[in-house]
Amino acid sequence: MKIRLGASAKMIDFLISPFIDYAFMRRAFIGSFVICFGAIPVGIFMTLRRMSLTGDAMAHAILPGAAIAYLISGLSLLGLAIGGVTAGLIVAALAGWVSRVSQLKEDTSFAAFYLISLALGVLIISMKEANVDLFHILFGNILALDNDTLWLLAIISSLSVFILAILYRPLIIECVDSMFLKSSGIASEAAHYGFLFLMVINLVAGFLALGTLMSIGMMVLPATAARFWVSSLDNLIIISIIVGISGCYIGLMLSFYFDMPSGPAIIVSVGAMCILSMLFGSNGGFLRSLLPLRHLKN
Amino acid sequence: MSIKIQNLTVSYNFHPAVHHLSATINQGQWLAIVGPNGAGKSTLLNVLAGFITEYEGSIKGINPNNVAYLPQQTKLDKDFPITVLELISTGLWQEIGFSGGLSDTQIERCMNALEAVGLDGFENRLINTLSGGQLQRSLFARVLMQDQQVILLDEPFNAIDTKTLTDLTLVIKEWQNKNRTIIMVTHDLEYVKDNCPTSMLLAKECIDLGSTKSVLTKENLDNAKKVSEAFDENSAWCIS
Numbered sequence: 001m002k003i004r005l006g007a008s009a010k011m012i013d014f015l016i017s018p019f020i021d022y023a024f025m026r027r028a029f030i031g032s033f034v035i036c037f038g039a040i041p042v043g044i045f046m047t048l049r050r051m052s053l054t055g056d057a058m059a060h061a062i063l064p065g066a067a068i069a070y071l072i073s074g075l076s077l078l079g080l081a082i083g084g085v086t087a088g089l090i091v092a093a094l095a096g097w098v099s100r101v102s103q104l105k106e107d108t109s110f111a112a113f114y115l116i117s118l119a120l121g122v123l124i125i126s127m128k129e130a131n132v133d134l135f136h137i138l139f140g141n142i143l144a145l146d147n148d149t150l151w152l153l154a155i156i157s158s159l160s161v162f163i164l165a166i167l168y169r170p171l172i173i174e175c176v177d178s179m180f181l182k183s184s185g186i187a188s189e190a191a192h193y194g195f196l197f198l199m200v201i202n203l204v205a206g207f208l209a210l211g212t213l214m215s216i217g218m219m220v221l222p223a224t225a226a227r228f229w230v231s232s233l234d235n236l237i238i239i240s241i242i243v244g245i246s247g248c249y250i251g252l253m254l255s256f257y258f259d260m261p262s263g264p265a266i267i268v269s270v271g272a273m274c275i276l277s278m279l280f281g282s283n284g285g286f287l288r289s290l291l292p293l294r295h296l297k298n
Numbered sequence: 299m300s301i302k303i304q305n306l307t308v309s310y311n312f313h314p315a316v317h318h319l320s321a322t323i324n325q326g327q328w329l330a331i332v333g334p335n336g337a338g339k340s341t342l343l344n345v346l347a348g349f350i351t352e353y354e355g356s357i358k359g360i361n362p363n364n365v366a367y368l369p370q371q372t373k374l375d376k377d378f379p380i381t382v383l384e385l386i387s388t389g390l391w392q393e394i395g396f397s398g399g400l401s402d403t404q405i406e407r408c409m410n411a412l413e414a415v416g417l418d419g420f421e422n423r424l425i426n427t428l429s430g431g432q433l434q435r436s437l438f439a440r441v442l443m444q445d446q447q448v449i450l451l452d453e454p455f456n457a458i459d460t461k462t463l464t465d466l467t468l469v470i471k472e473w474q475n476k477n478r479t480i481i482m483v484t485h486d487l488e489y490v491k492d493n494c495p496t497s498m499l500l501a502k503e504c505i506d507l508g509s510t511k512s513v514l515t516k517e518n519l520d521n522a523k524k525v526s527e528a529f530d531e532n533s534a535w536c537i538s
Contacts, residue, residue: 048378166396173388176378176425179369180388182349187396231379231424 018256025256027145031153031209032248032266035218038157039202040244041164041237043219045195047227049175052220054107057114058196059203059216061091063121066212071128077149081156081204088200091117096196140211140263143255149208156205160198167194172233210263217267218244225274228281243273299359300324301346301448301479306355307536308341313529314536315341317502319355325447326477328470330484330494330510333522337500339483340452346481347450363392366444368437368451376426382436383408383421389443411442414472416465431462438469449473451482455489467493487514501525 018025046055065087066080073079095113099106145153164171170191173181181188199219206215226240251266279286301323308316316338323329331339344350348362366389387400387408394400400408412418415435425433434454441449451470455463470493473480484490490497490510497513499505501522506513 169388169391169396172378172380172384173391175375176380176385177369177374177388179347179349179367179373181391187391232381233379236379 015253018253024143024145025252027150028142028209028252028262029248031142031145031150032252033245034150034153034157035202035205035209036222036241036244036248038160039206039215039219040222040240042160042195042198042202043223044226044233044236044240045171045175046199046219047223049195051199052216054110055199055203055219056216057110058088058092058199059207059212060121061114061117062088062200062203062207063212064117064124065090065121066207067121067124071124077146077152077208081152081208084204084207085200087117087121088203089197092196092200093193096193100192138211138213139261140207140209140214142209142252142262142266145209153205153208156201160202160205163194163198167191167198171195210266214263214267217270221267221270221274222247225270225277225281228277228283228285231283243277244270247273299447301357301359304356304358306342306345306353306357308338308345308350308353311529313533314502316345316353316500317536319500319504321498321504321507323479323481325479326474327496328474328480328482328494330482330490330497331500332484332487332490332497332514333500333505334525337522337525338502339500342500343450343452343481343483346448360448364446365448365450366441366446368441368449368454370452370456371430371433371437374433376428376433379424379426381422381424382412382417382428382439385425386411386436386439386443389440389445392444408439408443411439412436414442415439415469431458434458434462435466438466442469446478448479448481451480451484453483453485455484455486463489490514 019029043055046052062084065083065085067083068087069076069079069083091110091113095106095109098104098109098113102109104112167190170181170187171194174188174191178188181191202219203212203215206218209215210218222240222244223236225243226236230236230239247270248266251269252262254260254269255262255265277285282288303319303321303323306316306319307314315336319342331342333339341350345353345357346360347365347367383405387404389411390400390404393404409418409421412421415438417432417435417439420428420432420436425436428436438454441451454466458466470480470482482494491514494510496508497510498507499513499518499522502525505522506518
């Protein structure tokens, strides 16, 4: 005998049953949840330091490392992660070092090294005949996360939160007044290179789940959305994590019910929230500018 | 402890910006560094602050870790969302380091510093809501928090109204009473004549150093203007 469900019960069933019925949906949600905690706070600093496009460059720069790992060990996730982190760190270190010791600005040196790196990556991937798996590297496969990968994501995110907690203060000082830390030496270097390291490990975590091209979206979009609602740093971090996690949930639902590829579905969902924030945000949103101006007495 | 600069030369691409400079700055001295654009004033300040480490000659009696440096406002990212209290508490960096929390006494010191620069009640304002003068006051408060023996000020009174200028001059005089060494780069000769006891007139080389009255003479200023700003592309090597 079939039990008739009420409308609200049906709704609840619609909203949570994919995650109850299917282990791969649960894993996907846990994976994206974990990534949000690691990547989004780093994304906030990236947008505040005007490094969004540097991050995008880094996301491409990890490709040859992943490609070499793929040639050696196939689609082993640990291999891909190690390869990605290695390539990312080499490019970050080279570009960071060149911009510090020469007159080249950071964006130019990053662009130079990431283009070289990206071209190498494409060359290496094309050396192997069957290219179907390229799709996984570029767009990830969050619906195929196994336990090992989940552990890897959790370790990367925990490490990221831990390092960010240590670097939090020097990073803020470096953002506001980069000269200030320079005379005290070590802290300034730690903030600069430590932040690049954080970017790389979070991009790699994102790339395992969402793919190289999508991983940067998880860092930039929630941070951008949040800036249209709040302005203090603490609030930015809280709101953007909420935006990120909701985006992951909505994206996975879209992916489940409409059979969409999950990585892009997640990024499009977060992106939609970002555009809505641009339109309706209380802190500089577009609609706000249409309202009549008013002011206090003092 | 006095600061001894001996035969200091700082070059960019081998062209000297500061050339064979020797000077002694005594503890407790308030020194204004003046000179035309391109005279090497900021370069000299950056060497003293430890930002420039490649130079010829020697500097004794100053340790970059024990220097409070007030940057020009253009060097700051004013849009970064931090409050005035957070900004000035970064002056405690040497004490609290990466992870130390602020004790109640330290927060009280911050509040006292804000009061000293006339910013009481501003502690929770984001820095992007401050006027230029208010931001300058909070940077002075940060120098107060740093509480160092040597204080370096880079163009502290650019685009500042007279009220702020008067208030912040009182803060500097307070430092002088505590026997701090104050070295200040500025363009404002009138201010220097009215306030700073000693000055250095710089035009790559030191034209004159001593009491402001004896340094800022018409003859010295004319000499300073004659030093060419442009590099000589075919210059021979300086071997003196």
